Amino acid sequence: MDRDQETKGSRDRVSDLSLGTREPLRCSTGAAEANPAVVARGLTRVYRRGAETIRALKGIDLDIQCGEFVGVVGHSGAGKTTFLNLAGLMDRPTEGRLTVLGHDVGKRGAGFDALRRKNIGFVFQEFYLMPTLTAVENVLLPTMWGRGNGEGRMSNVELKGSKHRAEELLNLVGLGQRMTHKPSELSGGEMQRVAVARALVNSPRLLLADEPTGNLDTLTRDGIFNLLLALNRDSGLTVIVATHDLSLESRFTRVIRLEDGEVKNG
Amino acid sequence: MSFMKFALKNLFAHKTRTILTLGSMVVAVAVLFTLVSFNRGYEKALKTQLQGMGIHMMVVPVGCPYEAASLILKGGKIPNHLPMSVLDDVRKIPEIDIAAPSFMSGIVRPEEGRTDIYVGIDSATLRLKNWWKLEGSFPQNPDEVVIGDNVSLIELSGIGDQIYLPEKDATFNIVGKLGPTGTEDDGFFYIPIETAQRLFDQPDKLTAISIRLKNPDDAPVVTARLATVKGAEVITMGELLGTMMTLMGAAKSLLLSIVMIIIVISALGVLNTVLMSVFERTREIGVMRATGAAQSHIFGLVWLETLLLSLLGGAGGLVLAIAGSRVIENVVKRFLPLAPKGSVVALEPGSFLLVLGFVVGIAVVAGFYPALRAARAKPIEALRSE
Numbered sequence A: 001m002d003r004d005q006e007t008k009g010s011r012d013r014v015s016d017l018s019l020g021t022r023e024p025l026r027c028s029t030g031a032a033e034a035n036p037a038v039v040a041r042g043l044t045r046v047y048r049r050g051a052e053t054i055r056a057l058k059g060i061d062l063d064i065q066c067g068e069f070v071g072v073v074g075h076s077g078a079g080k081t082t083f084l085n086l087a088g089l090m091d092r093p094t095e096g097r098l099t100v101l102g103h104d105v106g107k108r109g110a111g112f113d114a115l116r117r118k119n120i121g122f123v124f125q126e127f128y129l130m131p132t133l134t135a136v137e138n139v140l141l142p143t144m145w146g147r148g149n150g151e152g153r154m155s156n157v158e159l160k161g162s163k164h165r166a167e168e169l170l171n172l173v174g175l176g177q178r179m180t181h182k183p184s185e186l187s188g189g190e191m192q193r194v195a196v197a198r199a200l201v202n203s204p205r206l207l208l209a210d211e212p213t214g215n216l217d218t219l220t221r222d223g224i225f226n227l228l229l230a231l232n233r234d235s236g237l238t239v240i241v242a243t244h245d246l247s248l249e250s251r252f253t254r255v256i257r258l259e260d261g262e263v264k265n266g
Numbered sequence B: 001m002s003f004m005k006f007a008l009k010n011l012f013a014h015k016t017r018t019i020l021t022l023g024s025m026v027v028a029v030a031v032l033f034t035l036v037s038f039n040r041g042y043e044k045a046l047k048t049q050l051q052g053m054g055i056h057m058m059v060v061p062v063g064c065p066y067e068a069a070s071l072i073l074k075g076g077k078i079p080n081h082l083p084m085s086v087l088d089d090v091r092k093i094p095e096i097d098i099a100a101p102s103f104m105s106g107i108v109r110p111e112e113g114r115t116d117i118y119v120g121i122d123s124a125t126l127r128l129k130n131w132w133k134l135e136g137s138f139p140q141n142p143d144e145v146v147i148g149d150n151v152s153l154i155e156l157s158g159i160g161d162q163i164y165l166p167e168k169d170a171t172f173n174i175v176g177k178l179g180p181t182g183t184e185d186d187g188f189f190y191i192p193i194e195t196a197q198r199l200f201d202q203p204d205k206l207t208a209i210s211i212r213l214k215n216p217d218d219a220p221v222v223t224a225r226l227a228t229v230k231g232a233e234v235i236t237m238g239e240l241l242g243t244m245m246t247l248m249g250a251a252k253s254l255l256l257s258i259v260m261i262i263i264v265i266s267a268l269g270v271l272n273t274v275l276m277s278v279f280e281r282t283r284e285i286g287v288m289r290a291t292g293a294a295q296s297h298i299f300g301l302v303w304l305e306t307l308l309l310s311l312l313g314g315a316g317g318l319v320l321a322i323a324g325s326r327v328i329e330n331v332v333k334r335f336l337p338l339a340p341k342g343s344v345v346a347l348e349p350g351s352f353l354l355v356l357g358f359v360v361g362i363a364v365v366a367g368f369y370p371a372l373r374a375a376r377a378k379p380i381e382a383l384r385s386e
């Protein structure tokens, strides 16, 4: 009930933004129990710095179902970013098993570029925008590597379509007036919102956001958060947010607590 | 945003570096195109000139005829000679329009570092070389001489002056002077053929007979008939051209090594630029990978950038080459032996294709390694790099 009211504001706008109906890729909006988005078993990530080894994730087990809106919380250095990087196919596990959207992510093997491009949106803690590109061009970056669905170069009509979509997304995150600004001409919070818009441009099934509201004031933070909630509700987007903002905890459908590389949940 | 626009944006994110590389590429392509065009143009101009001369074949003494013929055109002393009787045999062949005998020999002037070439001719040569602009008159008497344009410059003498040959104790009156022909003819002394034979103690001997046919298509028939003449050998102008081109071989291989150096230098320049830009953009490449770019996309992008850089440089180079071709031609001609009169820089489609191949080749070679380096970057490591 609570959530319903909170998301109302942005929902109308979100429904304009067609994320599109698409046939499920082992991840449909219904029957969440039978539909894992991310499965980890003994997932371990060890960083090596010369002789030193840092066990950032110490063999965690967890299941995140499709359609969930999960918060990954924990102190700084707990391993949140490490986990998101693995789930977002940016990094490979040192040990253990990890399945993302039905794909087994081994230690080795071919890259999962297409899977990442088509189905996963990622908001980095440090944004990672392209310094030479404008806000709208940054949002368009993921569309350059082929269509959101399927492969191949985009036609002119599709190019126009994705431009339109990028502008819509920027409007949605409140940056309608900053389309042609370069990252160096944006504030930290604005850069963060560009990063959110970029993560959504290819209509992903799974959105991973690492501290997406870290640099924002409460009002803007709520706006972004409500947008993610609305996308989760209306389009069945699976969302995993890493945060140490305790005030947000109550709004997730589930919270996964990380502590020193281990899951600490009741 | 298209892939192409993105590549261009990346290139011009570092304007200075890109423009400097473009500049060196432009110069390299301009030089290359000029050299190639010159090489082709020179061959073509020589051919046109030889054909335009209307000399279809030459009868020379048995020996090493090609070399001899080249020497005759360039001027020199030929050890072997033709007997005078050959001329009568040649003149009996009906297909022949003009048969012009000549006797050529030289007087070495070591203290002046040159050899004066005396060519004995008769009026047949005047008819054969109908492009000659003769000022004054053709030698009628044994002690008269016509001088080439360069000779008049070197000897600082003209019509009415006298030339004394201490070696032969002979004096000649200059009765005529040739206008500049742009060929070796400019450097010779022309005297009556009998005088030349007497002067060099070779009575009844000829160096060569130059032949014009009534119809150039009869060349095979005439060659066959001349083959039966004792002590003589026939060479056609086509064959002669080949010999002259081999004499050009040395110049050509110099040309080739310059071309090789240009290719290596500009390839290294492009390689450096692209590699630097890849190193600097490690993080950006990480962002691209993180937003879904496959290794092939990164490889393709870096390669496209290299190709664009090369093609832009190539286009600029061609424009520069065409604009500057007249200037270059004048410079080059001055240093060239056997410079033909016509344009020696031929702008041919073939040269364009060759240069295009060079440009694409550079892009392919110089772009490969940087593109590979870029594509290999692991997303998360690339993102974290500084």
Ligand SMILES: Nc1ncnc2c1ncn2[C@@H]1O[C@H](COP(=O)(O)OP(=O)(O)OP(=O)(O)O)[C@@H](O)[C@H]1O
Pocket (backbone or CB within 6 Å): A047, A048, A049, A054, A055, A056, A074, A075, A076, A077, A078, A079, A080, A081, A082, A083, A125, A244
């Ligand atoms: N590339 C790396 N090399 C070595 N150690 C690393 C590396 N990345 C992270 N670590 C270490 O692994 C641990 C977990 O890091 P991680 O970034 O996952 O934490 P986090 O929960 O995201 O923290 P924060 O809330 O500050 O972002 C930390 O102790 C960190 O120092």
Ligand SMILES: [Mg+2]
Pocket (backbone or CB within 6 Å): A080, A081, A082, A125, A210
């Ligand atoms: Mg973190």
